[in-house]
Amino acid sequence: MFISTKGRYGLYFMTVLADNYNSCKRSVKSVAIERGISDLYLEQIVAKLKKANLVKSTRGAHGGYELSMPPEDISVYMIFKAVEENILVIEQDEKDTKNEKYLWREMRDAMSGVMKNTTLYDLITSPDEIEEYMFYI
Template sequence: MKISTKGRYGLTIMIALAKNYGNAPLPLKTIANDYNLSEHYLEQLIAPLRNEGLVKSVRGAKGGYLLTREPKLITAADIIRTLEGPIRPVEEMDDEEPAKRELWKRIRDAVKDVLDTTTLQDLSNYDDSNYQEEHMFYI
């Protein structure tokens, strides 16, 4: 399964809103500027998130977007499914060998488990100060 820019940028929007949870509405322009993303593209992504009931819009000079639920109640799976569709590593194939079908099912279940158990609160509280990029060394 490959997550497209729709899923990645959608997560970015939702993490920004989670970090802002409990404060005034956050305009998409602010998110676009903070993350160096296209505001126009973010506008396209926010509509399905709003239609799914994950965010709500507030009009006016101090308007923007807010989460409809606490960040701990929204999972990464909620967002990815809304923007990307069903979670599956490959298209279902009736003529697939049973062993391969089982492998695809296990991969799908593992990915679903990670997405279903990772909340916006987890993502917004992530501290990347301890993150060390792994380096690949070649001889």
């Protein structure tokens, strides 16, 4: 499974909004500066989040973006579904055996379950001691 920068930045933007839920709105530019990414690129991602009704915006001096619902109601799956073209794609080969196809389906379903059962609230309240890691297959 490959998570693109769209997915990563969309998730980061949403966790920032979750951290600020019911306290303040955030601009795309301020989040882009924090993350060190292009605000134009992040704006494209945020437009998809807005279209999926995960965020709402307010114009004006005290404007910006905020979550459209509580963090506990927004799953990681909802975020990735909004910004990624394809999520949890495991390509099958016509030479795959029945057992291999079963394994690919089980892996996809397991990842999907984790994403559907993990909310923004879970992410912002998880322990800070979690070490960074990468998986290589």
